[in-house]
Amino acid sequence: MEVDLRATLDRHGRLDVPAATLADDADLYAAGLDSLAIVNIMLAIEETFQVEFPDSLLSRQSFSSIASLERIIRQLQSESV
Amino acid sequence: MTASALELAGQAWSIEDAAARVAAVAKRHADQVDRDGAFPAAAIAALKTEGLLGALVPVAFGGLGETLSAVAEACCTLAQACASTAMIYAMHQIQVACLVRHGTGSTWHCNFLRRIAAQRLLLASVTSEEGVGGNMRSSACAVQLGTGSHGAGQRGAGGYTLEKRGSAVSYGEHADALLITARSGAYAKPSDQVLVVSPREDCELERTGTWNALGMRGTCSSALRVVAAGKAEQILPAPFGQIASDTMVPVSHLLWASVWIGIAADAVDRARLFLRAAVRRSEGALPPGALRLSMAVELLEMLQARVTVGLRRFEAARACAAEPIPVGEAADMNTLKAGVSEACLQVVHQALLICGFAGYQNEGPYSLSRHLRDLNSAPLMINNDRIRETTARLLLASKPRLGLL
Ligand SMILES: Cc1cc2nc3c(=O)[nH]c(=O)nc-3n(C[C@H](O)[C@H](O)[C@H](O)COP(=O)(O)OP(=O)(O)OC[C@H]3O[C@@H](n4cnc5c(N)ncnc54)[C@H](O)[C@@H]3O)c2cc1C
Numbered sequence: 473m474e475v476d477l478r479a480t481l482d483r484h485g486r487l488d489v490p491a492a493t494l495a496d497d498a499d500l501y502a503a504g505l506d507s508l509a510i511v512n513i514m515l516a517i518e519e520t521f522q523v524e525f526p527d528s529l530l531s532r533q534s535f536s537s538i539a540s541l542e543r544i545i546r547q548l549q550s551e552s553v
Numbered sequence: 554m555t556a557s558a559l560e561l562a563g564q565a566w567s568i569e570d571a572a573a574r575v576a577a578v579a580k581r582h583a584d585q586v587d588r589d590g591a592f593p594a595a596a597i598a599a600l601k602t603e604g605l606l607g608a609l610v611p612v613a614f615g616g617l618g619e620t621l622s623a624v625a626e627a628c629c630t631l632a633q634a635c636a637s638t639a640m641i642y643a644m645h646q647i648q649v650a651c652l653v654r655h656g657t658g659s660t661w662h663c664n665f666l667r668r669i670a671a672q673r674l675l676l677a678s679v680t681s682e683e684g685v686g687g688n689m690r691s692s693a694c695a696v697q698l699g700t701g702s703h704g705a706g707q708r709g710a711g712g713y714t715l716e717k718r719g720s721a722v723s724y725g726e727h728a729d730a731l732l733i734t735a736r737s738g739a740y741a742k743p744s745d746q747v748l749v750v751s752p753r754e755d756c757e758l759e760r761t762g763t764w765n766a767l768g769m770r771g772t773c774s775s776a777l778r779v780v781a782a783g784k785a786e787q788i789l790p791a792p793f794g795q796i797a798s799d800t801m802v803p804v805s806h807l808l809w810a811s812v813w814i815g816i817a818a819d820a821v822d823r824a825r826l827f828l829r830a831a832v833r834r835s836e837g838a839l840p841p842g843a844l845r846l847s848m849a850v851e852l853l854e855m856l857q858a859r860v861t862v863g864l865r866r867f868e869a870a871r872a873c874a875a876e877p878i879p880v881g882e883a884a885d886m887n888t889l890k891a892g893v894s895e896a897c898l899q900v901v902h903q904a905l906l907i908c909g910f911a912g913y914q915n916e917g918p919y920s921l922s923r924h925l926r927d928l929n930s931a932p933l934m935i936n937n938d939r940i941r942e943t944t945a946r947l948l949l950a951s952k953p954r955l956g957l958l
Contacts, residue, residue: 488737488745488792504744504794506690507883508943511950530951532879 476520477541484512496539501532510535517541523548568619571603572627580634584916586771587637587923590764592727593771596631596638597675605642607670609649614663615670621650621804622864625811632815633822636927637771639815641675641724643808644772648676648732650804651748651789654871655796661786665730665750674752677728679779683718687936689797691743694718695736698785714782715749718761723774726760729753733779734793746793749781756781768926798879803867805935806890810860813893813931814853817900820924821849824904827911827919842907849903856893856900863889866954884947885954887940894931901925 478491481500485491488504513535514525523545534544579596586593600606608624610616624646632639649669656662668674680689694717715735725731730752737747762776789796824846831840863885870882901924905912911919 486744488742501795502792504742504792506794506798507879507947510880511946514950525950527952530880 477517477538477545480513480516480520481538484516485509486512491538494538496542497537500535500537505535513541517545521545521549523552568605568608568617568623568627569630571605572630575599575603575605575638576630576634579631579638583635583638583923586635587768587926588770590766590770590773592724592773593635593638593641594727596635597641597727600638600642601673601675604670604673606645606673606675607649609646609653610666610670611653614666616666617670621807621868622861625808625860625864628808628811629815629818632812633819635771636812636816636923637769639812640769640772640809643805643812644678644723645676646808647801647804648678651732651796651800652750654800655748655789655791656750659786659790661784662750662789665752672729674729675724675727676730676732677722677725679717679719679722679725679731679733679777681720682734683720683776685743686720687939689734689801689935690746690794692734692736692746693743695739695741696747696749696788698738711785712782713749713785713788715751715780717779717781719777719779720762721774722777722779723772725773725775725777725779726758727773731756731779731781733781737792744794748789748793748796749783750787750789751779751781751783755783755787767929768923769930798883803882803886806886807860807863807867809931809934810856810863810889810893813897813928814856814860816924816928817853817856817897817904820901820904820921821846821853823912823919823921824849824907827908842909845903845907849900849907852896852900852903856896859889859893880947880951881954884944884951887944887947888953890935891932891937891940891944894928894934894937897931898925898928901928 481487481491485505486509494503514530517523518525529544534540575596578599579593582593582595585591604617605627607616608619608627612618628639628643631642652662652666656666681687682693685691685693694715696713696715698713715733717733717735730750733749733751734746735749736743737745757780759778760775761778764773764775828840828843828846832838866885901921905921908919908921911917912921914920915922
């Protein structure tokens with residue numbers, strides 16, 4: 473999943489640096505994440521990981537780091553099985 | 554009158570009264586400013602005298618500590634007299650809002666906020682750039698750190714230099730400081746930007762274009778080449794992407810919308826006076842276009858409500874400790890900008906149909922020429938097509954915030 477998620481960030485996150493150079497807990501906003509990129513990442517995560525993002529998780533906190541996104545994807549995947 | 558002069562006279566100073574006094578000055582010069590494309594020097598001097606340039610600077614830094622809503626109201630009042638003056642005031646306050654929100658963690662910027670209040674500095678913005686166009690989140694130029702061969706005095710290891718070809722810099726040559734966006738370094742991506750505060754004495758300006766525009770002629774928004782040098786600590790610590798989404802974009806949309814509503818309100822008032830005179834002449838009979846006055850006011854009231862809600866949501870979000878949901882707020886501020894900018898033009902069009910020939914004149918008490926020309930800048934200042942493409946995407950993820958509370 474880690475590889476997939478970093479690839480998704482590279483493709484849709486419009487970050488200032490390659491996702492491979494970011495630690496799991498690095499601040500994605502400091503790396504240039506903006507609202508539009510959040511939407512694109514959200515849609516890409518839904519497609520790649522076959523999950524649906526509820527409105528309640530669409531917060532600044534959810535998209536703050538790779539670790540946070542991983543946690544959310546795992547949670548959504550476990551809920552959907 | 555200044556705050557202290559009023560206190561001596563036993564009257565309380567209020568931002569509403571102060572804005573009304575400046576508006577009276579602006580109104581006297583509005584036609585000449587428009588005709589000659591001249592900087593509204595008298596009105597801006599009055600804003601300085603009243604201390605209104607420091608309205609958003611916190612009291613702790615010597616400012617008035619006013620709310621964004623109070624400043625929006627002042628923009629609306631000014632715009633009823635002279636749209637260029639109001640737009641200059643709005644653009645200045647947008648820059649101050651960025652410094653207040655993102656600069657108070659840095660000693661240099663705290664001191665600069667004190668200077669804005671004490672010395673009544675006027676701030677201008679250099680975001681758009683030749684070859685890049687209207688996308689604020691992309692820069693071609695870059696700050697050079699630790700270098701400095703420019704002759705502005707400060708250089709060495711802790712210095713920066715910067716050269717930018719700004720494509721439209723409103724009142725750049727009349728400003729006391731410029732806030733400039735640039736890439737964070739020579740190898741940074743176009744979106745990896747910083748915001749630099751450059752006091753006028755730190756930069757050299759060269760006008761590279763003219764400003765002979767349809768409207769907003771007094772903003773003097775010509776192209777400028779800016780060469781700046783200074784200390785690295787003048788660069789705001791937060792990345793520009795964050796400054797833009799947290800403050801610059803929402804505050805721009807709220808204050809611009811307040812200006813546009815003020816322009817439309819003055820047009821409606823001209824139409825109202827036109828109708829009054831017509832009804833008097835015809836011994837009480839309403840002319841056929843009269844019902845349009847009601848239609849214009851209906852629309853204007855909805856626009857006012859839209860901006861009031863936008864201001865309230867923005868202020869509430871900034872007042873609470875929890876960070877706002879970035880996607881929802883961005884969509885909200887974008888629909889406000891695109892919607893209000895175009896609907897204000899519809900309001901003025903109704904006023905034009907009421908005033909008819911008298912409204913179509915370039916002069917006279919019922920002329921709406923300046924209103925129409927000034928307001929046509931609204932859909933272009935960050936192009937609505939560009940904004941709506943973004944908004945549609947944002948709305949895919951986030952349900953619009955409807956509901957009556
Ligand atoms: C009165 C006034 C004052 C200004 N003052 C300043 C100032 O002080 N400082 C400053 O930095 N700038 C200032 N500007 C510039 C302003 O911020 C914008 O950069 C500028 O209006 C955009 O110019 P543009 O239409 O050429 O560029 P663009 O926004 O690039 O648009 C050009 C064309 O391309 C189309 N387009 C571009 N991107 C998209 C997209 N994604 N989707 C759909 N269509 C798209 C648009 O429809 C448009 O027709 C001012 C502008 C005005 C009118």
